[in-house]
Amino acid sequence: MKNKLHYTILLLLVLVSKGKAQELSIDLDFRDRFEYRHGFNNIVPQGADPAALVQQRARLKFGYTSEKFKAHFSLQDVRVWGDTRQILDNDANNNLQIAEAWASLAFGKGWSTKVGRQMISYDDQRILGGLDWALQGRFHDLALIKYGNEKIKLDLGFAFSQNDLDALPNNQSGTIYNVTGFFSYKAMEYAHLTWKASEKATLSFLALNNTFQNIINGTPTDGFYHTHTIGTHSKFKFGGVGLALNAYLQAGEGPAGPPETPSTDLSAYLVGLEVNGKIGSTGIGGGFEIQSGTDQNETDGKNYSFFPLYGTNHKFNGYMDYFYVGNHANSVGLTDIYAKANFKLGKSSSLLVKGHYFSSAATLIDDTDGSEADKYLGTEMDIVFTQKLLPYASIKVGYSQMFAGEGMEFLKNQPNPSGLQNWGWVQLVIKPNLLKWSPKPIQ
Numbered sequence: 001m002k003n004k005l006h007y008t009i010l011l012l013l014v015l016v017s018k019g020k021a022q023e024l025s026i027d028l029d030f031r032d033r034f035e036y037r038h039g040f041n042n043i044v045p046q047g048a049d050p051a052a053l054v055q056q057r058a059r060l061k062f063g064y065t066s067e068k069f070k071a072h073f074s075l076q077d078v079r080v081w082g083d084t085r086q087i088l089d090n091d092a093n094n095n096l097q098i099a100e101a102w103a104s105l106a107f108g109k110g111w112s113t114k115v116g117r118q119m120i121s122y123d124d125q126r127i128l129g130g131l132d133w134a135l136q137g138r139f140h141d142l143a144l145i146k147y148g149n150e151k152i153k154l155d156l157g158f159a160f161s162q163n164d165l166d167a168l169p170n171n172q173s174g175t176i177y178n179v180t181g182f183f184s185y186k187a188m189e190y191a192h193l194t195w196k197a198s199e200k201a202t203l204s205f206l207a208l209n210n211t212f213q214n215i216i217n218g219t220p221t222d223g224f225y226h227t228h229t230i231g232t233h234s235k236f237k238f239g240g241v242g243l244a245l246n247a248y249l250q251a252g253e254g255p256a257g258p259p260e261t262p263s264t265d266l267s268a269y270l271v272g273l274e275v276n277g278k279i280g281s282t283g284i285g286g287g288f289e290i291q292s293g294t295d296q297n298e299t300d301g302k303n304y305s306f307f308p309l310y311g312t313n314h315k316f317n318g319y320m321d322y323f324y325v326g327n328h329a330n331s332v333g334l335t336d337i338y339a340k341a342n343f344k345l346g347k348s349s350s351l352l353v354k355g356h357y358f359s360s361a362a363t364l365i366d367d368t369d370g371s372e373a374d375k376y377l378g379t380e381m382d383i384v385f386t387q388k389l390l391p392y393a394s395i396k397v398g399y400s401q402m403f404a405g406e407g408m409e410f411l412k413n414q415p416n417p418s419g420l421q422n423w424g425w426v427q428l429v430i431k432p433n434l435l436k437w438s439p440k441p442i443q
Contacts, residue, residue: 022066026435029059029076031135032428039402039421041321043414054081057135059099070104072118078136100139114144120157120310122192123204123233126246126270129312138310142188151196159188177213178220182326183309186224187211200237206230206248210309212255225253227266229309246272246289254303255330268292268306268333286339289316291324293333293362297372304362305330318356318380320400320423322408332411333361335375348388356380360407367410377411378404392432399424 038050059076079095102116120140121130131138142159161177161184177186190208197203208229214221231248247270254266274287291306298304308316313324317336321327328334340354358377366373384398402408402421409415 022064022438024435024437024439025061025063025065025433027061027063027433028431029057029061030430032056033135034426036424038423039320039418040400040423041325041327043402043404043408043412043417043421045414045416046418048418055079055135056081061100068106070114071102073101074099076136097136099137110147110149112146114146115142117141118144121312122155122194122206124244124246125312125315126233126272127206127208127229127231127248127309127311128190128192129310129315131310131312131314133312133314138312140188140310153194155190155192157188157190157192159185161186176220176222180215180218180220182329183210183212183307185210186213202235204233206232208309209252215255227254228252231270240277242276244274244276244287246270248306250306254305254307264301264303266303268304270306270308281344283342283344284340288338289334289336290361291333293331293360295363296332296365297363303330305333318358318400318402319354319382319384319398320380320402320421322378322380322402322412323358332364334377335359335361350386352382352384352386354382356382358408360411364407364410367413367415373407373410374405375407376405377408378402393428393430396427396429397425398427 032054033056034052034054036050036052038044038048055078057076057078059074061072061074063073064071075096076099077096079093084091084093084095098117100117100119102114102118104112104114106112117139119130119137120128120142122128125131129138140157140159141161142157144158145156147154161179162175163178175186177184188208188210190206192204192206194202194204206229210227210229211224212227214223214225228251229248231246234245236243236245250266250268250270252266254264254268268291270289270291272287272289274285276283276285278284291308292304293306294302294304307329308324314321317323317334323334323336335358337357338355340352343351343353345351357379359375360377361375364373364375365371380400380402382398382400384396386394386396388394400423404417404421409417
């Protein structure tokens with residue numbers, strides 16, 4: 001890994017020594033987060049002890065930009081404090097990894113391409129996002145064809161995933177993909193179009209196809225199935241009021257549910273509306289989101305559960321991550337009604353207060369007698385205080401509490417929940433630019 005880093009730096013320096021309008025940059029993204037967990041991500045039962053941990057990310061980013069060529073390379077170390085024994089001569093948990101490694105070529109008249117491991121983030125990150133809250137982030141290995149002008153931006157993305165064939169037996173035949181994980185795709189193709197219709201209206205459209213390996217009881221088998229997602233994210237301004245709309249449909253096939261089983265016909269939707277404005281220096285907003293689900297007493301064998309795939313799901317549906325963060329797939333869906341206020345406390349600090357009212361979008365069954373249960377799942381309160389320490393450093397303190405309803409007990413299969421479900425955290429973020437160099441070209 002050290003040799004690779006040396007070669008990368010040398011290559012960047014050579015590139016900088018030639019050409020015009022060049023820039024080399026080196027940036028650091030460092031963050032430490034302490035978490036106290038007693039109900040984060042799931043209900044804890046009576047008598048359960050809370051958990052606590054410190055997570056850390058150290059990401060070093062190298063960037064090169066010229067008139068026709070761009071490149072980016074970043075290394076990151078993501079770990080829990082103490083997860084590797086001291087004085088080992090290697091990192092037993094393989095915490096060091098390549099986060100991004102891509103190159104971009106411009107062809108003139110607005111066209112370019114971008115190839116390699118990269119972050120994909122569009123619109124409000126509902127379907128495709130960088131997932132920066134998770135310290136490891138989310139990155140894709142793919143090729144982009146890009147076009148852009150003042151009014152229109154178009155991205156065409158293409159990905160094809162495969163095991164390292166040299167590490168597998170019979171590596172010269174077949175394309176069975178056995179890298180399992182939450183919605184790990186065999187192939188992906190998408191088109192994303194953003195149209196700035198006016199100063200007050202921006203419309204985005206997404207058409208996304210994912211191809212997944214058939215997996216039965218955890219074992220990859222011959223054949224694939226396809227999930228299609230299409231929809232729009234649109235933003236409008238009316239004076240001092242902003243309006244954002246999400247509307248997506250999913251069709252094709254989807255997994256039947258854990259444990260992984262043959263695919264089923266999929267017909268699902270997401271619709272959401274958010275209104276934002278200001279009262280003095282305080283930002284206020286509210287809205288709703290509905291993600292369709294499958295009735296727990298459904299008998300037709302079809303899947304009606306929407307899943308937001310590769311979005312930054314922590315950003316939506318409550319910070320305690322009860323829904324769609326490695327969970328809640330092929331379930332009863334969700335109706336989320338929320339309100340928020342962001343108070344400016346001074347030049348360098350703010351306080352965000354947000355509340356969510358959750359209910360299931362589809363029929364929920366009472367585990368005790370098999371009858372239909374009340375769809376109400378619970379209410380969550382999120383509070384986040386942010387203090388800017390330096391132009392490149394800040395500290396955030398968060399507290400969240402879930403007031404779970406009886407429906408949440410049925411959904412999470414926890415009939416004996418603790419009376420207090422809460423989560424607190426403190427995060428230090430340091431993101432300085434270490435170098436920005438624009439040399440004169442060699443004559």
